[in-house]
Amino acid sequence: MMSDWETKKLGILLTQRKEQVVLDPDIEYILVTISNKGDVKLREKKKGATICAKNGYIARAGDFIYSRLSVHTGAFGIVPPELDNALITNEMPCFEIDEDQIYPKVLVDLVGLPTFLRQLKQLTKGMGRVRIKESMMLSLSLVLPPLTEQSKLIRKIDHIKTNRSILNTEITHQQTLLKKLRQQILQEAIEGKLTKDWRAENPDVESASELLKRIQAEKAQLIKDKKIKKQKPLPPIDQEEKLFALPNGWKWCRLGEISINSLGKMLDTQKNKGELKPYLRNLNVQWFEINTSNLNEMRFEEHETQKYSVLKGDIVICEGGYPGQAAIWSRNESIMFQKALHRVRFISECFSSVLFVNLLWLWATKGEITKYYTGAGIRHLTGKSLNKMIIPIPPLPEQKAIVAKVEKLLTLCDQLQTQITTNQSHAKQLMQAVLKEAFSQNSQESKQTAM
Template identity: 25%
Template sequence: MTVEKLIVENIDIWTTALQTRSTAGRGSSGKIDLYGIKKLRELILELAVRGKLVPQDPNDEPASVLLERIAAEKAELVKQGKIKKQKPLPEISDAEKPFELPVGWGWVQISEIGHDWGQKTPDEDFTYIDVGSINKEYGIIEEPSILSAKDAPSRARKIVQKGTVIYSTVRPYLLNIAIIESVFSPKPIASTAFAIIHPYSEINANFIYYYLRSPVFINYVESCQTGVAYPAINDKQFFSGMIAVPPSSEQIRITKKIKELMFLCDQLEQHSLTSLDAHQQLVETLLTTLTDSQNADELAENWARISEHFDTLFTTETSIDALKQTILQLAVMGKLVPQDPNDEPASELLKRITQEKAQLVKDGKMKKQKPLPPISDEEKPSELPIGWEWCRLGECINLISGQHLRPDEYEEECHGEMLPYITGPAEFGLISPTYSKFTNEKRAIAAKSDILITCKGAGLGKLNVADTNIAISRQLMAINVISMNSEYLKIVLDSMYGYFQSKGVGIAIPGISREDVMGPLIMLPPFEEQKRIMEKLYKLNFLIEDIKFRIKSAQQTQLHLADALTDAAIK
């Protein structure tokens, strides 16, 4: 079967095998990874370097003859003083060869198919090529810098020329690989972060480029790289890697075919991304009609329109997450459940909250709050459902600001009745906080069931719930809920994530103030309606999680199919 036929006959697998990449911040809706097309690209390169992408031509001069001419070319360059003479390399044993090669191919070490140009310290203006200069999608040098000798970084040492292939040996998984296709003026010098390989005259630079990006070479690099945060290989390891060399004519046919098939992958990728974007825009547009509904009849009509196409609209984790957020928005807008005229109005609930806060102040259990500014009619963005009230968030809560402890005020292990001490969202678990520090200090304590909100750093606005009494640092505030359904208030806060993010002040460590938490307006429903809203949300969340599980299962099946198809094609 030709590769073109393999692609066409399995187009559904390549285009429907999707994966959601996790991202920092709230929620789990990351970008979509086109896993099937990614596997197809890998397969093309794998087949290419194994000699299975294009048919062999028995009339081609075998690689062994090519390698003999390379040896003669190398000897001449040594004689001219352009390169250094290498020590003889040991013969590659059969056990070292990763797979069997087609007739006419040969195994050699990478050091045998090219050379470097040495190093120099810049003594005049030069074109500096570092990792940031590479457009790794196209494998070209895109944004080199022109520097003077006095501004040369200490890493600017390696000489390169037009036709040189450069390979970043630092974090090699990023595949910062390129061919220098232009003559730069002033003369170029590359960073020592690159391994330099200038192909001998009958080795195709594009073939080397694709080989270095292939799963075969990636697996080799992963087997010998060192380091965790910044894995790397050294030049010796790079040049000791093996490469399967085809006849010269076949190198050209292979690179031509790779480019054709990668262009086809580009088209598939663009079509898939366009379809996914259009799908998500349609989902968001239809969901917006729900939150924009002016009355119950219009809401029912808009929901009926969505329900009619539910199975085609909600097919990705991203669309399901959008549905979940819309349902939360409807809940806090009073559009999720009908109002009951028999409910005690929220105005009475506010009175009880005020009385309870006064009692807590009197009992010394909370500090007296500064009066919050009155709510003007201009601040109220919309009409309220029957029985609801506008209020400031600070009217419903007791807000506790965290305090950092000095290192001598906490310990890594718990002794006796010490309190857990949490320093920020990085220590939060999926359900409840986890702890790594403990203290006897009791300056800023969140009580069990208090809502914790991140008020500083990258996780600004993220929420969690304390599962025990806990000391909190300045990165957190604790929201003690008064006379309200605490789970309902948590979904209100969850719906305000965008607001908290927008209020962050500072670049390196953005933060929000107490006023940012106390001041915003919220729509307060009657207490009984709060309970009905949560009951409805529990049921809907159960259905949503079930749909999400089925989507994940279907996606997993597609991923396995893409993997199986790739393995079968290679074998």
Template identity: 25%
Template sequence: MKSGAGRRSNSVIDLYGLTKLRELIQRFAIQGKLTQQYESDGNGPRPTNLERKKRNTDDQPLAFTAPKNWTEAKFGDFFTLEYGDNLPAKARSQSGEFPVFGSNGVVGTHHSACVFNPCVVVGRKGSAGAVNLSLSEGCWVTDVAYSCVPPQGVDIQYCIVLFSTLGLSKLGKGIKPGLNRNDAYALSIAVPPLSEQKRIVAKVNELMGLCDELERQTQDSIKAHQTLVETCLAALVNSETPEALRENWSRLEDHFDILFTSEESVDRLERTILELGASGRLVPQSEEEDSELFLQRIRSNKDKLIKAKRAIKPKKLPKLEEKHIPQKLPRGWIHCRLQDLLMTMDAGWSPNCPVDPSPNDETWGVLKTTAVQSLEYRQYENKVLPDRLSPKEQYEVKAGDVLITRAGPRNRVAICCSVEGTRPRLMISDKIIRFSVVETEVSPRFIALSLNVGNAADYLESMKSGMASSQMNISQDKLKGAPIILPPLVEQEKIMIKVDELLTACKNLRGAIPKANKLRSLIADQLTSNINLSNAP
């Protein structure tokens, strides 16, 4: 039987309903609600294990009223769960005659068998309660599972339907869940006549096939939705004029409720907003500022700061590759390297600290790399500095600093934010690079935006190095070479105001997703769990 699975977020919720539908079909099946009963079928089979005396004190009565010709009994009256035999992984192969079963399916093959009939395999340890089917005349069931050969009068395919509805996985106990077979033996069941068992299996397979088709259609719908989102956002990014952008945005805004219904789609929308902001397409360009005069003013201010020993001297940088040089700039914008805008740049200190955060503003802490998110500074992501160590106050983070992650997994390197405000006594770690910019001409927030997306982000991605994708880094010198396109300060501030406005709208969209998903899950649960079967015809 196929279980529901799907992509994260909204797609999971779409398929969650299918999972509940499959569960409902199986529950209806083992209660006799999917097929017609016939007197000619006779009665259900007789139990074969009535001599089994050991019972769990938590015996539960049958949870439904079974048809009159079904046999009511305990699971252990019909079925025996036999322990599997140990078979080390090195003894298994991929070319043996017999399948080898672990706690949740086939884990290899072997040249001999320990079970010599078709059987149901039930997970004992690990995937406790998982149900699998072996139709071969022999198999090897390892010691983390049980085997069950159905008695005469019980169809093995019906066993799969029945076992799947008993909640065996919920009987597993311990840190590494283990299923005690005596707990399973105490479960109450009802078994129909063999001919009805076969009709039930046929009906379940028919309905599960329809579920499979519905799942395929759902997956196709999810893919089509993703394509639609990507196409609409691409139209925004490729808008050639402000007028075209406004028109495309208006068209998109009218359909927010159907386009952005998953975490992934909102992530993509946020990314598009940042790209539009960093490339100068969110607000009108300045009519007054001359780009050459703007660039000369930045250089003049930077020279004065260098002479006053308040700014670092620029280094000779490698020439930019052609792919990192913008082909066209918005009116009034300039192209430069990050070091042209810098006053200071350093990295911090990473002493051995407890995992606990600094408890208050009077206690020093060291920022973790997770304190730096895309355009978001999280001061609470820190570790407390041990009492035995003295703080290095030169690394204390201040408002106006720009932070960028220097080392970590590839997807966490070169993440950038500005610090608009912070509590005192927090130091940067040596995995965080900090810099400041010439604030008379440059907004720290706009620089953080520029480094997170677009041309600068592509450059930084190409500059990452390391032995593995889980251990990457980027140097200060490579960071200094990042290409920046920059509008006048007034326009930078207007862009960030617009970005904030749009990201707030995205936050509201994102906040609505869990509520909608929870409601859909609740509806699915209610529809499948509160159906009264006792009065069904």
């Protein structure tokens, strides 16, 4: 009966464990971490001599543990058996659970309810980086069913969690298959397999070799007219660099042969002069999308506007962070860009920007792009490396046919992705709804009244 449900403070259900130990320099200690998904797991093993502190605290298997800084975002859980006797810091209070009043699984589910998390967030509202201390945590209350009912709820929730786990595994499998499908579509596109029938029906189009000759002539004229600078000759393409055999009429070339690439302006608040203008950083560039919701501003002089502006159709590529990550600027208005980004413009639209960005994504997912990186620790994609990148060039009319087929197929992939994301969201909402229903005193009371 609902009259058996009681409201109890955590301070009645939990007793803080404070087993302090002096660290022995020769003993190896287990250190733990807590994720925002409630996973209490091994962080590392270290000898006492390599730990900065002289003292530590011990956690026991079955203890409830939380992070003072992140408990309101889900960083709490139960210490698993394999981490018994693990070493924790002051920032991870742990508590022995009174199992005569509450089962550990029920405690974790109740603390994880949105209603309880909102109480925790209220404790940090309007303040900076707040630590939720033990006294604050233990002052909060839970509504508890009796142990017999808790046991029934555990069995029911475990069953639902098992089904949810199976569903999440299936969703992950579907996402993996979808990624492979995207890769396969693009791989067949750049190898010419998607347009095999198109070539048979259109045998007399201008070859890529002729296209490249025209582009080289146009580039030479731009250099002569002093519109672009003359670049150092690019090395010839070795046979080993070619990733696959090309169809007749196609040609391998280096990106620098057919495009004009440049880095943006260096941010220097003391030296930069001119008018404040919004600009793109690498943080604004995701795959296939440029996010302008969080732009910063930098000073640009009038003579720099053309040099450091991104125009409609330009490709913007990350130099660092996620080197090679790229998107197309599709807006009519121009925007400035920072040195952390490359701007790529093809000469006379000799190569499809859409096809190129998809090609970069394919090579990033397959690891091919890493051979163009520089730097041992922090990776970069320099302008020199970018110019050396080799790409397969189809005849111009065939490029249009490829893009049309790719966009049609990738639209289907996007629809599948939307369905997978929806299923994932529904699974999460279902679990939250089940927990809320199971531990909601009001809903239980309404059921009793209706009977």
